[in-house]
Amino acid sequence: MKKNDIPDLVKRMLTGETLAAARLISLAENSDSNEEIIKLITPHVGNAYIIGITGAPGVGKSTLTDKLVKYLRLQDKKIGVVAVDPTSPFSGGAILGDRIRLQQLATDENVFIRSMASRGHLGGISSATSDAIKILDAYGCDYIFIETVGVGQSEIEVVKNVDTTLLVLIPGMGDEIQAIKAGVMEIADIFVVNKADKDGVERTVLEIEMLQNLGEHKEHPAPICQVIARDNEGIEQLVSAIQEHHEFLQQKNMFDANRKQRLEMEMKQIAHNKLLQKTSEFLQENYDLNQLIDDVYNKKKDVYSVINELLEEIVK
């Protein structure tokens, strides 16, 4: 048997072999075989519930994930965790520490933990994460957590893949709340105020409520859960809030609608990336790009004429 025989790896993963799942995620992330993998597992996906955990560095996302996973393990759920680490020269140490903490769970064969580096462009993270979610879903996970490191654009991209997004904050973050509110507050389905034994927790809750009132009025404002993840306090209530959000989505017929909307975005992203790749291959095979650039630079042709001619060659 070939080491990377994908149909065989898929078969083994579907019988619960952890190493096969790990190998498939690596192959999907680092090679062109993601298409073959996704084709083979498509009949087996759609059962996992996907939860995104985002928030600024230092708010305790990994500890929270750890406690949520342990709580759900007591209910005999199978869990996947994908930690998305945007490449950053500053945060390397912290990420490593977080990962080591999470690895304590790694001796449990029903908890699958995977770190993904977000090399390259945003679409890349999003599509690698999306593939990993599908593989863990087919692997039989009941819950998949997507934990991001920051709250920038890449995190917003990543949480587009999830059913319920937790935005984690800590007391005394007033300024940070101000700084992140544009475009980030809106992604929260549930606000989690961690380290809720710290001073200023009431103020943080109040600030979140005020920002929610400033924003577009949601029919169902995101609940605010106070937890002390380190001491395992508030975890049960948070899991209830996640389940209530799930039920809310289903009652409003938004669960499938949201997933279809995400699927539409995913399809556009894939089509987009493939088009770009085909175009650049076509250019390399058929054109001297430097000559075209020289022609435009020397004003023999204008940029739009050159591109329109090229596209007529490429697009039917």
Next chain:
Amino acid sequence: MKKNDIPDLVKRMLTGETLAAARLISLAENSDSNEEIIKLITPHVGNAYIIGITGAPGVGKSTLTDKLVKYLRLQDKKIGVVAVDPTSPFSGGAILGDRIRLQQLATDENVFIRSMASRGHLGGISSATSDAIKILDAYGCDYIFIETVGVGQSEIEVVKNVDTTLLVLIPGMGDEIQAIKAGVMEIADIFVVNKADKDGVERTVLEIEMLQNLGEHKEHPAPICQVIARDNEGIEQLVSAIQEHHEFLQQKNMFDANRKQRLEMEMKQIAHNKLLQKTSEFLQENYDLNQLIDDVYNKKKDVYSVINELLEEIVK
């Protein structure tokens, strides 16, 4: 004559009619006529020198631009200024104030000032700015300043359009320098330390030098110019530094090479946007997108098979 008769507007702009230039920039920004405009003006571009001015809010970019413009006007140069305002709910007031200050120059018919809002995606700003630069170039400007409001990703996109980038800092910005250094310090061809009569100027200069040493060793480290823009101090030296950077680029055969590289990026961006547009038009005309999404959602097909079939229809 039709009000928006583009060939006529171009003809009038080429004879120096300011209102025609203004109208063409608006048309290029807000309509599909940018292609026609660029085609008509292409023979007339390539003479202006393009300078980017970027830096955090409050460092005095507008005052600096104002003083640079006035200095170059004494040498009878024709000047264009494009101020790129990323849409932000927080900075509206400051931008307005800056613009009003700049408008004092607007009575001079050899100074053309234009504000551009960066609505929509990053590629959008970059391409609208790029069109505006070409129009002002054909209009006969000797120097075109692109002033950005912040130092985020959109500003990095914008300065990809320029020959020389000034990164403006002020004393006492140590923390900010730390925060922006990744990806932004590298874009500076010249560091401008404004408000150089303030405490801490030596430290700021030292910090810039240290960061330069940390980064990849440039053959030609970016010079650091101390100015007090408000008092018109250091402006002549800064203009000299810009001219030296221009000469350096020419000596190293980098001036044309850089412009060609920018042209290549611009062409790819345009091709990219057009491909996306063509694809979505094709999809709308020929397919029931919702049906395709339902098929994938209901696992009748996998996402990659659907997209590969579609692309075979679209791409030759």
